[in-house]
Amino acid sequence: MDFKSLGGGSAADKLIVPRDLFNVLPAKAPRYQYPRDVQADVWNQWFSRRNERDLTIKMNTGSGKTVVGLLILKSCLNEGAGPAVYVTPTPYLVQQVIKEGRDLGLELTEDARSPRVMSGKAILVINVHKLINGQSVFGVGSEGVEIPIGSVVIDDVHACLAETEEQFSIKLVSPAQAYKDLLKLFSSDLEHQSLSGATEITEQEPNRNMLVPYWAWASKQQQVQQILREFVRTFKNDKDKDNKEHKDIALFRYPLIKDHLNLCECVFGEGEAEISLRCLPISVIPSFQSAQRRIFMSATVSDDSVLVTHFDAAPESVQKPIHPESSGDIGDRMILVPQELNPSLTDDQVKEYLKHCAQTVNVVVIVPSKFRAKYWADVAAATLSTDDLQAGVAKLRQGQVGLVVLVNKYDGIDLPDDACRILAIDGLPDVRGRLEKIEQGMLFGSDQVIRGSIQRIEQGMGRGIRSNEDYCAVFLMGRSLTSHLYARNAKSFFSAATRAQLELSEQLAKQFNNPSINDIHQAVRQFIKRDPDWIQASKAAIVGAKYATGQTSxxxxxxxxxxxxxxxxxxxxxxxxxxxxxxxxxxxxxxxxxxxxxxxxxxxxxxxxxxxxxxxxxxxNPQITPRPLEGIEYTKLPSHLAEQANLCLHHLRQNYPNPNTFILQMNAYLEALIFKPGTAPVFEKTLADLALAIGYLSQTPEGTTGRGPDVLWSLGRQKFYVIECKNGATVDTIAKDYCNQLTGSMTWFTDKYGPTCTATPIMVHPASIIEYAATMHPNARVITTAHLGALRTAFREFAKAVASKPRYGTETEVAQLLAHFKLTEEVFVSQFTVSPRAAKK
The missing domain is CATH 1.25.40 (Serine Threonine Protein Phosphatase 5, Tetratricopeptide repeat)
Structure with a gap:
């Protein structure tokens, strides 16, 4: 009997309702007997709204997003809305999607020019770089549409956005001629903004970034275009492998922004010129811009504003995401914040504990930078960055590895089941680009910055649970991260399911009283061994969690x-x-x-x-840059103040009604007060804020007006500290230019405050030896590595002592504590600074 003639197989190429289509797929693997309720729920919602051009689908990791996306595209093909394209963040995930699709019995291919794709018979699966680049096979700019797209699914969209943002930026690195030409072109404009800053840019100081004033960028567009066109001509056909990065810019990035250079921002820093945009001209890929249906899929990240700014998605659709009724199908996580449970726990203690755990289970630690990765080097079995990431992840999925460090990788990887049983997020994520770093300085502490950090942290936390049956203990550590969570109430920016899990862990924490590492280990041990009481409590906590409506600011x-x-x-x-x-x-x-x-x-x-x-x-906002052409008038700090203890007490009571919040904030400050390249703006702001915490007033004149010292403290009684911060320095002598900067700042001080006020010139630098042939101000003092460590200890102990007293104690008690910890004007300089010494010939 010829059963094929009965036509059953053809139903899979005719039906357009995704659930019905799923049920009739003739060659799907046995595990796909029935669709999950959450999948059917999402399919039904999508089908009723399928003719809206931009739709977002939010589903927890492990709830079957890939199957949902593939069946949606198959439905689109059957309805005639092809070609259909499934986009992933990485080539590795392309292979996962193809495997899943073939297990469903669908026809998929990686060949963008396949006739089967063009005829609407096969689904094209590609990574986002293949779609969005300056040589895209789909067509770029005025080339028009080379390969049409009818329907497209962007999976793990926030990871795809990071890659897309990178494609729409140009980074010219010294000693490339284009970098030199651009710096020469704008050197006078940078000098007008800040003479010392321009000098540091020229000398490629590791902790300085400067934004080219927008009026200078606009007036010199013709020269900019000439410089970049010459750069492209030089490297476009260059076969030298050593120029791979420059060739990548010439071929794949420049064509995406060349027609929008007038709307770009240009930032110089650390021997690099970055040219980028706040919004992306996604229309330069006309196939994507003109697609009939665009579906953006993600896990439960709460803020979708970036879909509007980067993909030009329709806000009215983005604000109404498609999602299951409940978000309680997320995997099980015990989320612990050790340094909130017990503020006396150190990073070293947590590190040693995780090292111990890694003897029996895989432990993954996500760090924000290579600098922080060095801290874990002595206990890490492997440290993975972009080049070796996929091979390292494959080993974790195959068996026991131990403790593995991921550098600045919060999305785009899967660590299911035993690949990761304990996950640690160490510190706040670093920003990706120089423009973002400049704008973070302008918006430091704002909801805008905090929400972005929390979104990336939540993405990182999702790496260890890849199904609703998966489980992973999550440690959030680092003083800056802890401070953001509690002192700034950033928890409210998490998705509902993550908030529910965090609140459950906080209930557990109430059973502790300043727990030791051993106490915390007992809880983690019960969790990993799947204590039935925990499982019951965990499921009950998230069962009522709902997906939030789409948020677009x-x-x-x-x-x-x-x-x-x-x-x-x-x-x-x-x-x-x-x-x-x-x-x-x-x-x-x-x-x-x-x-x-x-x-x-x-x-x-x-x-x-x-x-x-x-x-x-x-x-x-004095942190805004650039400054106006006519400059900003400097406003002097008062030289006569109330008593230090009085000002200190007033500041603490007014700004920190809860002493625990003060302790968390101080811990975050002290974590930022370190010698580390690239952290100057945060270091300077922190040093200014710490002055307020001990009863002084402060400013950052150079940062707010382009002139003067990095930090200025007013001590009262017409006394001041003029401070230059070189915490990014890596050499063992103080450079001549640094000496001249401090002397120049003292000249600035005399000009602004006159002869009746006195100032002590202080430089923050890891060394106290002056470079040969350099001359330091005769009264100068230096806060070296050792002195900065002593100062951090004094701040920490003072904070603990004053916070332990009801309402921070009396004015007399505060004065006694300030004196005890050497934080008064009488002894501060002798205790925490040293006189510089000249280098020997």
């Missing part, structure tokens, strides 16, 4: 509208869009940042008004 919507208007040459509407964002913003810090962007657009129609807007932005 008013800022993102205004930024996208402004950018699109500017691309079309309508700068007046761009300025109007940013004005709307400014009007809707309540905090001065963020309002000022938005005013900066408004001034950038205003410059194209009214340069004078643009400078006035920028001046007001800097008034609201």
């Amino acid at each position: 008013h800022i993102a919507l205004s930024q996208r509208r402004a950018f699109n208007s500017a691309v079309n040459g309508d700068y007046r509407d761009a300025q109007s869009a940013m004005q709307s964002a400014v009007n809707a913003e309540k905090t001065d810090k963020t309002k000022a940042w938005l005013m900066l962007q408004m001034a950038e657009y205003q410059h194209h129609t009214d340069a004078v008004q643009s400078q006035l807007i920028l001046k007001e932005a800097v008034r609201l």
Whole structure:
């Protein structure tokens, strides 16, 4: 009998309802007997809204997202909305999707030019780089559509966004001629902003970044274009393997932004020039821009603003995501914050504990940088970065490895089951680009920055649970991370299911009283051995967790509208869009940042008004850069203050009603007060904030006006500390230029404060020996590595002591503590600084 003639197989190429389609797939593997309830729920919602161009689907990791996406694309093909493309963040995940699709009995291919794709018979599976690059087979810019896209699924969309953002940026590295030419072109503009800063850029100091003023960038576009075109001509056909990075820029990145250079920002730092955008001109890939259906899939990240700014997704659709009724199908996590449970626990103790655990289970530690990875080097079986990531992950999935460190990798990898039973997130994630680093300095401590950090932390926490049956103990560690979670109430930015798991772990913490590592180990041991009481409590905690509605900030919507208007040459509407964002913003810090962007657009129609807007932005937030052309008037600190103890007590009571919050904040400050390249802005801000915590007043004049010292402390009684921070220095002598900077800052001080006030010049530098032929100010003092360590200890012990007293004690008690820990003006310099010494010939 010929059963094929009955037509059963053809149903899989005709049905368009995804659940029905799933049920009739003739060659799917036995494990796909029935769709999960959450999958059917999502399919039904998508099908009813399938003709909306931009849709977001949110499903927990392990709930069957890949199957959902593949069946949606098969439905689209059957309905005639092809070709269909499934996009993943990495080539490794391409292979996973293809395996899953073939197990379902679907036809898939990696060949973008396959006739089966063009005819709507096969689903194309590619990584995001193949879709979005300057040589994309789909067509770029004026080339038009080379390969059409009818329906596209972007899986793990936030990981794809990171890769896409990288493609839309250019990084020119010294000694490339293009870097030298750009720096020469803008050197005078940087000098006008900050003479010392421009010098540090020229000398490639590791802790300095400077943004080219937007008016200089706009006025020199012709020269910029010439420099970059010459760079492209040089490297486009270069066969030298050593120039792979430059060739990548010439071939794959420059074509994406060449027509939008006038809207770019340019940042110099550490021998690199970065050219990038706040919003991405995704229309340069016309196949993606014109796709009939675009489906963005992700786990439960709460803020989808970046889909608007980077993929130009329709806000009205993004704000109504498709998701299962409940988000309680997430894997099981015990989330512990050891240094919140017991503030006296050190990183070393947690590290040693995780080393012990790694003898029996795989432990994965995600660190923000290579610098932090060095801290784990003595206990790590492997440290993985981009080049060796996939091979290292494969070993974890195959069996016992031990403790493995991942460098700045919070998304795009899977560590299911025994591949990772304990996951640690160590510290706040580092920002990816130089523009982001500059803007983080402008917005330090704002909801905008905190939300971005929490989103990446939550992505990292999801690496260890890849199904609803999976389980993983999660440690959140590092003083900066702990401070963000509790002192800044960042927990509210987590998704509902993660918040529920964190709250359950906090309930568990109430059973502890300053637990030791052994106490914490007992809880982790019971969790890993699958204690039935924990499992019951955990399932009960998340069963009611709901997916949040889509969040797209008013800022993102205004930024996208402004950018699109500017691309079309309508700068007046761009300025109007940013004005709307400014009007809707309540905090001065963020309002000022938005005013900066408004001034950038205003410059194209009214340069004078643009400078006035920028001046007001800097008034609201002194960290805004660049400074207006006419400069910012310096406002002096008062030279006569109340008693130190009185000011200290007032500051603590007003800003930290809860003493535990003060301790967490101080711990975060002290973690930032270290010698580390690339951290100067945070170090300077921290040193200024610590002055307030002990009863002094402070400023960062160079950072806010472009002139003066990095940090200025007012001690009262007409006494000051003029401080230059060189915490990024890595050499064992103080350079001549550093000496000159400190002397120049003292000259600035005398000019601003006159002869009636006195100042002690202080330099923060790991060494106290002056470079041969350099001359230091005769009264100079140095905070060396040892002295900075002593100062951190004094701050920490003072914070613990004063926080232990009801309402921080009395003024007399605070004065006694300040004196005991040598934090008063009378002994501070002798206790925490040393006189510099000249180098021997």
